[in-house]
Amino acid sequence: MAEIPFPLPDLGEGLIEATVLEWLVGEGDQVERNQPLVEVETTKSALELPSPQSGKVLKLHGAPGDVIKVGEPLIVFEVPDDTAGIVGTVPSEEAPKRRVRLSANLDDD
Amino acid sequence: MPETMTAPEPVMDTQPKAQELSLQGALNLALDEILAEDPKALVLGEDVGTLGGVFRVTSGLAAKHGAERVFDTPLAESGILGMSIGLAMAGFHPIPEVQFDGFAYPAVNQIVCQLGRMNYRSRGTLPMPVTLRVPSFGGIRAPEHHGESLEALFAHVPGLKVVSPSDPQQGYSLLKAAARMPDPVIFMEPKSRYWQKGLVTSTESPADVSGARIARPGKHLTLVAWGAMVSRCIQVAELAAEDGIDIEVLDLRWLKPIDAEALATSVGKTRRAVVVHEAPRTSGLGAEVAQIIIERCFGTLKAPVERVTGFDVPYPSGDLEDEYIPNIDRILFGIQRVLEYKRG
Numbered sequence: 001m002a003e004i005p006f007p008l009p010d011l012g013e014g015l016i017e018a019t020v021l022e023w024l025v026g027e028g029d030q031v032e033r034n035q036p037l038v039e040v041e042t043t044k045s046a047l048e049l050p051s052p053q054s055g056k057v058l059k060l061h062g063a064p065g066d067v068i069k070v071g072e073p074l075i076v077f078e079v080p081d082d083t084a085g086i087v088g089t090v091p092s093e094e095a096p097k098r099r100v101r102l103s104a105n106l107d108d109d
Numbered sequence: 110m111p112e113t114m115t116a117p118e119p120v121m122d123t124q125p126k127a128q129e130l131s132l133q134g135a136l137n138l139a140l141d142e143i144l145a146e147d148p149k150a151l152v153l154g155e156d157v158g159t160l161g162g163v164f165r166v167t168s169g170l171a172a173k174h175g176a177e178r179v180f181d182t183p184l185a186e187s188g189i190l191g192m193s194i195g196l197a198m199a200g201f202h203p204i205p206e207v208q209f210d211g212f213a214y215p216a217v218n219q220i221v222c223q224l225g226r227m228n229y230r231s232r233g234t235l236p237m238p239v240t241l242r243v244p245s246f247g248g249i250r251a252p253e254h255h256g257e258s259l260e261a262l263f264a265h266v267p268g269l270k271v272v273s274p275s276d277p278q279q280g281y282s283l284l285k286a287a288a289r290m291p292d293p294v295i296f297m298e299p300k301s302r303y304w305q306k307g308l309v310t311s312t313e314s315p316a317d318v319s320g321a322r323i324a325r326p327g328k329h330l331t332l333v334a335w336g337a338m339v340s341r342c343i344q345v346a347e348l349a350a351e352d353g354i355d356i357e358v359l360d361l362r363w364l365k366p367i368d369a370e371a372l373a374t375s376v377g378k379t380r381r382a383v384v385v386h387e388a389p390r391t392s393g394l395g396a397e398v399a400q401i402i403i404e405r406c407f408g409t410l411k412a413p414v415e416r417v418t419g420f421d422v423p424y425p426s427g428d429l430e431d432e433y434i435p436n437i438d439r440i441l442f443g444i445q446r447v448l449e450y451k452r453g
Contacts, residue, residue, distance in 0.1 A: 087163060087209070088251030091301050096344040100441035102352040104448035106329060109380075 004077045006052055008040075008068045015042045017069045020062045024048070029057045033089065037075060040068075054089075055079040130309045132302050135277035136166045136242075138311060139284040140204065144174045147202055150288065152179040154189055154206030154242075163208055164244055164303050186212050190219035190241070194227065197237045204288060206242045210297075211254025211424075213243055217262075224293045225268030236291040237268075240284070245273065246337045246387050247430045248301025256300075257424050258388035260335070263295045264365040264397070271365040273297040275324065275339035277307040282316045283362065297364075299337035320368035323375065327357035330381040330444060333372065333398050335361040338385045338435065345440045354448070364394055372398065373405035380406075383415040383443045387434050390418040412450030417443040 008018060018040035025031050025038075036048040038060075055077035062068050130138065143150050152167055152174075158181040161168030171179040182189050186207050193203035207213045213220070220241070227235045247256035263271045270292050274280040280298065287294040324339055325346050332342040339360045346356035359375050361367065376382045382402050384395040399414035417435045425433050 081165060081168065087255055088249030088300075090304055091248055093305075096348060096437055098348050098437050098441060100438045100445065102349055102354050102441060102445050102448060104329075104354060104445075106353075109329065 001078050002081050003058060004053065004055065004079055005073050006075045006077065007071050008074045009049070010070050011042055011047070013044060015044065015070070017067050018042045020064050020066050020068065021046060022064055023060055025051075025057050025060075027057050027060055031055065031057060031077075049074075053077060053079070127308050127310045129306055130277050130281075131304050131306050132274070132277045132280045132298070133165050133304070135281040135307075135309045136284055136298065137168060137170070138309070139281045139288075140167060140170055141173065142311070143204070143285060143288045144170065144178060147288070149200060149202045150178070151196060151201050151203045152206070153182050153192065153203060155182060155184055155208045157181060157206050162206065164298075164300065166242070166298070166303075167206070186214075186216035187219055190216040190224060193239050193241070194219060194223050194237065197239050198227070198235050202238045202240075202288065204240045204242060206244075208244065209251075209255045210243050210245045210257040210259055213257075213259060220263070220269070220293075220295075221266050225266045227268075228292070229268060237293045238288075238291050239293045240287045240290075240296055241293065242284075242296045242298060244300040244303075245297035246299050246301060247424060247434055248299075248337055250427050250430060252426045253423070256426070256430065258386065258419065260297060260364045260386075261388055261392060261394045261397075264394060268293065269365060270294045270363070271297065272363050273299065273336035274362070275299065275334075275336060275360050276302065276305060277309045279318070279322075279360070279362065281309050281311060282318045286316070286318045297336060301337045302340065305340070318362065320363060321359050321361045321371035323357060323371075324360040325356070325358040327355040327379065329355045329379055330383065330447060331357045331359055331372075331375045331379045332440070332444075333359045333361060333382060333384040334386070335364060336387075338387060341435070341437065342385055342440065345437055345444070348437065348441070349444060354444070356444070361398070367397065367401060369401045369405060372401050376402050376406045377409060380409050380411045381447045382406075382410075383417060383440070383447055385417045385435050385440055385443075387419050387424075389421045390416060391421050393418055412447040415443045415447045 021039040024036045031051045033054045034050045058078040059076040061073045157167040158171040189205045193205040196203045274283045334342040342358045349356045384398045395416040
């Protein structure tokens with residue numbers, strides 16, 4: 001297993017820190033990509049941060065009310081070694097589905 | 110020891126070893142063996158060293174073979190290729206990685222103007238034994254520049270070989286074969302198949318992986334594909350069997366040079382052909398494949414060669430790629446058009 005830290009990203013507009021309002025996931029939770037992780041408040045607004053990847057939440061940094069600076073650790077994920085660092089989504093293997101049927105006269109083959 | 114028990118048979122090192130591996134693992138094994146067997150081999154690219162590659166293909170190689178032989182480069186693809194060309198001139202056998210297909214564009218000048226021509230320009234005194242690994246094609250819903258189908262671009266460049274494995278065994282065998290070649294090889298890894306597992310037999314002497322391979326034998330129609338489309342075409346062939354249509358799937362493997370004999374043999378037997386690729390249709394490799402088939406099999410073809418391809422648009426990102434990449438129904442439609450063709 002690999003540990004992938006996710007620091008507080010640059011939230012734009014020159015903001016350098018954010019206050020944790022509420023964690024929307026807990027340590028040990030399995031999260032999906034784009035799932036909301038945490039609600040934070042900046043001097044501009046409150047916003048939800050989506051997860052950059054899927055994985056198991058290993059550690060949360062900061063309790064509600066704590067101030068975290070951009071670039072400081074926010075959350076640590078644990079992911080299987082063969083999926084760590086992936087851009088995009090691991091394709092799921094589904095049973096093939098079809099709508100088109102074939103018909104042919106193969107008598108002269 | 111009771112008499113009925115027999116001593117375990119000694120393990121023979123020379124025996125081929127079969128193990129279940131993902132395509133990632135099979136490529137990792139091949140690179141590990143190449144580095145062990147060839148002291149001139151080097152692995153370089155963005156994040157291939159400490160991180161082990163974004164797809165884990167180079168995982169553990171730097172720790173095992175040393176940071177001088179497996180090393181990270183700056184985020185500059187032109188530099189990665191320029192460095193590889195210089196290393197090849199100095200006698201090394203570089204295996205550079207461009208992290209994603211869409212990042213190959215900044216390196217095209219080095220690939221086209223130097224890598225492909227150095228052997229020709231130097232009258233054979235500066236061969237370019239460079240194997241450029243490129244995680245390729247779509248299927249992982251990645252953002253722009255992370256899913257492209259560049260085979261036609263590279264196949265058009267004189268001096269380059271182009272190859273794409275379709276499963277773990279092909280990945281292992283083709284990468285080992287490519288690394289032994291004196292020519293530059295563009296090695297297009299189907300990133301949507303990285304996690305697919307399969308039995309991989311590793312051998313000391315390289316397997317014969319020249320030319321195409323029949324991935325599934327059949328008699329009524331030949332589906333020609335490469336990379337990630339091979340497994341989809343095998344799925345289609347299994348579905349077509351439910352309708353009584355017996356389809357042969359030809360895994361082209363080498364996209365430059367193309368195995369014209371294998372195409373002629375297969376289509377000469379089935380008399381019908383559909384070529385499937387993810388890349389845009391216009392000037393895609395499907396046109397080349399179709400023309401080779403026409404040159405060899407014109408008299409026996411029962412219908413024009415059909416192409417099922419991506420569209421003439423930039424490779425779409427995210428969920429839109431489901432509408433772009435040939436799916437099972439689009440391939441079945443293509444097959445049906447060939448099956449019902451009537452000479453007018």
